[in-house]
Amino acid sequence: SRMRHSPSKCCASSSHTIPAFPAPCTNTIRSPDGRTEPRTSERSGAEHADACSALVVLGASHRSLSTEVQRPYDTISRKAHKSSGSGARVSDTRQAAQAGDTPTPGSAATGEHVPTIDRIWRFLSSMRLAIGLILGIAGLSLVGVLVAQAPAGMTTASEEYLQWLQRVRPRYGAWTDLLSALQLFTVASSIWMRVLLALLAVSTFVCTLNRWPRIWSTVFAPTVRVDDEMLAGLPARREGTVRPRGEPQGELVATLSRRGYRVRVERDEAATYVYADRFRHARLGTLVAHFALVGILAGTVASSLWGFRDDEFVIPEGSTRSVGFGTTLSVRADAFVDEYYEAGGPKDYRSDIVLLDRGIEVARKTIRVNDPLIYGGIRFHQSFYGPAVVMDVRDATGNVLYQDGVAMPGLEGIFHVTGTQYVAQLIGPSGDPADTPAPGQIRADVYTMRAGRVAQVGSEILTLGQPKEIAGLTYTFVRERQFTGLSVVSDPGAPIIWITSALFVLGMAATFYFPFPRVWARFSTAPSGGLNAIVAGTQGRGGDFRRELDGIVRDAHGWVEPRTPLAVGTVTADPGPTARLAKRSGRR
Numbered sequence: 001s002r003m004r005h006s007p008s009k010c011c012a013s014s015s016h017t018i019p020a021f022p023a024p025c026t027n028t029i030r031s032p033d034g035r036t037e038p039r040t041s042e043r044s045g046a047e048h049a050d051a052c053s054a055l056v057v058l059g060a061s062h063r064s065l066s067t068e069v070q071r072p073y074d075t076i077s078r079k080a081h082k083s084s085g086s087g088a089r090v091s092d093t094r095q096a097a098q099a100g101d102t103p104t105p106g107s108a109a110t111g112e113h114v115p116t117i118d119r120i121w122r123f124l125s126s127m128r129l130a131i132g133l134i135l136g137i138a139g140l141s142l143v144g145v146l147v148a149q150a151p152a153g154m155t156t157a158s159e160e161y162l163q164w165l166q167r168v169r170p171r172y173g174a175w176t177d178l179l180s181a182l183q184l185f186t187v188a189s190s191i192w193m194r195v196l197l198a199l200l201a202v203s204t205f206v207c208t209l210n211r212w213p214r215i216w217s218t219v220f221a222p223t224v225r226v227d228d229e230m231l232a233g234l235p236a237r238r239e240g241t242v243r244p245r246g247e248p249q250g251e252l253v254a255t256l257s258r259r260g261y262r263v264r265v266e267r268d269e270a271a272t273y274v275y276a277d278r279f280r281h282a283r284l285g286t287l288v289a290h291f292a293l294v295g296i297l298a299g300t301v302a303s304s305l306w307g308f309r310d311d312e313f314v315i316p317e318g319s320t321r322s323v324g325f326g327t328t329l330s331v332r333a334d335a336f337v338d339e340y341y342e343a344g345g346p347k348d349y350r351s352d353i354v355l356l357d358r359g360i361e362v363a364r365k366t367i368r369v370n371d372p373l374i375y376g377g378i379r380f381h382q383s384f385y386g387p388a389v390v391m392d393v394r395d396a397t398g399n400v401l402y403q404d405g406v407a408m409p410g411l412e413g414i415f416h417v418t419g420t421q422y423v424a425q426l427i428g429p430s431g432d433p434a435d436t437p438a439p440g441q442i443r444a445d446v447y448t449m450r451a452g453r454v455a456q457v458g459s460e461i462l463t464l465g466q467p468k469e470i471a472g473l474t475y476t477f478v479r480e481r482q483f484t485g486l487s488v489v490s491d492p493g494a495p496i497i498w499i500t501s502a503l504f505v506l507g508m509a510a511t512f513y514f515p516f517p518r519v520w521a522r523f524s525t526a527p528s529g530g531l532n533a534i535v536a537g538t539q540g541r542g543g544d545f546r547r548e549l550d551g552i553v554r555d556a557h558g559w560v561e562p563r564t565p566l567a568v569g570t571v572t573a574d575p576g577p578t579a580r581l582a583k584r585s586g587r588r
Contacts (some may be wrong), residue, residue, distance in 0.1 A: 124206040133200040140196070144187035147179065151312050154186075158324075159449070163414060163423065166454045194304050201297035208290040219283050224266045224275040226520050234520070236546040237536030238553055241526050249274045252521060252535070255556035261519065274521035285510030288503055295500030299493030306492050313486040316388040316405020320356070323378070323488060330356045331380065336484045338385060349385055351484040367486075377490055384409075384485035389426065389442060390478040392467075393417050401473065407483035422457070422471065423447045437461050442477055446470045516540035517548060 114122075123129060148168050154161045165185070169176045183190035231237060249272055253263050261276035308325040315321045315333040323329040331353055338349040348368070355363040355375055365373040372381040386409050393402040401420065406413040411428040427443040429435070437443045445459045448471075458470040462477040469475075519537040526532045535553065539545040 121206065124203050125210050130200070130203050130207070133196055133203060136196045137193070137200070140187050140190070140193050143184055147184050147187075149187065150185050151310075154310075159416060159423070160414075162449065162454070189304055194301060197297050197301050197304070201294050201301065204290060204297065205294045208287060208294070211290075212287060215283055215287060219280045222264070222275055222277065222280075222518075224264050224520075225268070225273045226522070231520060231522070231534050231536045234536040234538050235544070236538070236549045237534060238549065239532075239534040239536075241528070241530050241532055249521065249523065251556045252552075255552055256519065258555070259552065261517075271522050271524035274523075275519070277516065277518040279514040279516055282510045282514035283516060285507040285514075287507070289507030289511060292500040292504035292507055296497055296504065299496030299500065301493070302496065303491050303493035307490045308488075309491070310488045311383065312409070313488045314386075314388075314407035314409060314483050315353075315486070316390070316407055316483045317481050319405045325490070327378075328358050329362075329375075329378070330359075331486070332356060333484050336385060336482050338482075349382065351382055351385075351486070353380065353484075353486075355380070377492065379487075379489045381487040381489070382484070383487040386483055386485065387411075387428065388481045388483035389413070389428075390481055391415065391424075391426070392476040392478050393424075394474045394476075396472060405481050405483065407485075409483075409485065417473065420473075421448050421450060422473065423449055423454075424475070440464050444468075444470060444475050446473075446475075512541075515543055517543075517545060519549070519552065 148171070150161055150164050154164065165176065165180060168185075172179060179185055183192065187193060249265055252274060253265065253276075256263050256274075256276040259278070261278045262280060263274065263276045265275075266273045310325075313321070313323075313331075315331060317333055317336045320330055320332040323331060333351055333353055335352040336349070337351075339347040341347050350366050350368045352366050353364070353373065354361055355373065363373060363375045367373050367380060367382045369382050372379045374380075386407065388405045388407045390405050391402060392400070394400055402415065402417050404415075406415045406426055408426065408428050411430065413426040413428075414423060415426075416423050423446070425445045425447065427437070427445070429437050429439050429441060441461055441463050443459065443461050445456060447454050447456050460468045460470050460475070462468055462475060464477050464479070467474045467476040517537060517539050519535065521533070521535040523531045523533050535549065537545050537549050537552075539548065
């Protein structure tokens with residue numbers, strides 16, 4: 001049969017059927033006298049497709065701007081629509097073949113009203129959103145480097161945080177309260193970081209769902225029947241007129257199978273088609289990697305929301321301290337032992353601790369640096385140690401308000417006087433005889449806390465065993481003692497992060513280590529007798545497939561009796577549809 005085509009009709013659809021026999025192609029040319037007149041010429045099916053498909057590519061590139069982001073169920077419906085027409089050939093592009101995806105025809109931009117769910121889906125799957133979120137996380141991380149951060153585990157509502165805020169107030173001045181309100185002193189646990197991480201996880205998940213149907217189709221339902229435009233765009237090909245021995249695809253199929261390819265064969269009235277690929281399951285690696293990235297982000301958010309960490313959990317020997325963070329646990333340090341080598345270096349240090357839940361013992365262990373106590377998902381690591389002092393504070397009637405140890409990391413310690421608004425800061429001797437306090441003394445600076453404001457009400461040098469009155473209360477430096485420093489960690493997202501991190505590495509390794517070679521072949525009846533044979537393939541990800549294709553044809557030497565040589569054809573660069581049209585019309 002003969003069909004008449006015009007360029008406008010070629011552009012009307014991205015799926016174009018190539019006639020098996022020569023067909024006229026109507027075009028317009030400009031004559032020497034400037035008149036425009038129609039021109040009709042006999043062209044082979046491949047030539048006709050090459051000229052018309054160039055216009056198809058131009059139209060498809062325009063339509064791709066409006067169909068770049070598509071939901072998975074849109075692709076599925078188009079796939080079902082495509083499969084409903086048996087014998088239809090699928091138009092493809094070189095970019096899709098190189099990327100290893102099985103292309104699906106796109107729908108033209110219609111200007112229809114876009115439903116709200118589509119708008120949300122496109123927003124979440126847009127590259128601009130992903131880049132913006134990544135830049136936002138990087139910006140917050142930079143702020144966390146430039147701005148002083150409160151110690152890990154310190155909540156913004158705690159007294160420790162208010163005291164820390166007073167220590168950094170001279171550095172930031174009037175900006176201190178604003179930076180604190182914006183949570184820029186606790187960037188890692190701020191609401192901004194949590195929202196950005198959650199949005200990035202959702203965006204990555206949506207983008208993964210977008211790619212799922214296409215990759216799934218490539219792996220389990222690849223396109224077997226392709227047209228000349230697709231074959232001409234592949235990096236390596238052989239073509240010629242041949243006379244087969246028996247089945248036209250028989251020896252080729254056997255050769256591909258021996259080389260480890262999965263082979264599929266389809267036929268219609270016009271031609272026989274062969275498709276083969278290898279390492280197809282490696283294509284699923286990109287989905288595994290993307291889902292793993294979502295898992296890593298989800299684990300990070302889970303740890304941020306429901307986990308906690310305190311790397312400065314100090315307990316004087318013989319004292320008990322509450323864990324906090326909404327738990328009912330407390331830790332009692334029964335003993336601390338430190339051992340040293342003869343040269344003076346630390347040999348070992350360990351703590352005998354007891355874990356209490358509402359005052360009842362639930363666990364006991366001697367912990368070391370790499371041997372923590374674990375209870376209910378909370379880990380207690382031995383981290384550091386140092387000096388401590390025992391303080392005694394009484395009111396005017398002699399009632400004991402505070403009698404416990406105070407850790408002095410960095411020769412400074414802070415404790416809150418029970419039942420009052422007073423906070424005492426203790427400063428130990430520096431070791432310089434010219435400074436105060438001297439060895440055997442400490443300085444006590446007492447502050448009052450009202451409405452989040454701190455004001456100093458007194459300061460005295462306390463000598464060991466000698467009480468002194470400060471702001472109506474009597475303070476006594478009882479004796480020296482050591483403290484043990486623990487790292488208390490609850491990280492509910494850690495198992496998720498470890499598992500998904502391993503999956504991410506495996507997915508990326510499968511994606512980049514294993515190539516995805518694919519081969520298409522088509523056999524159609526030649527007008528002069530025999531068969532027109534075209535064999536083409538791609539390595540994927542820019543690999544050179546010419547050597548592999550030569551080996552396949554060489555190993556399958558018995559599959560044809562060549563009437564014309566199967567010449568190797570390679571495509572190094574696509575001049576573009578406009579240049580191809582100009583070449584066919586004789587223009588330079």
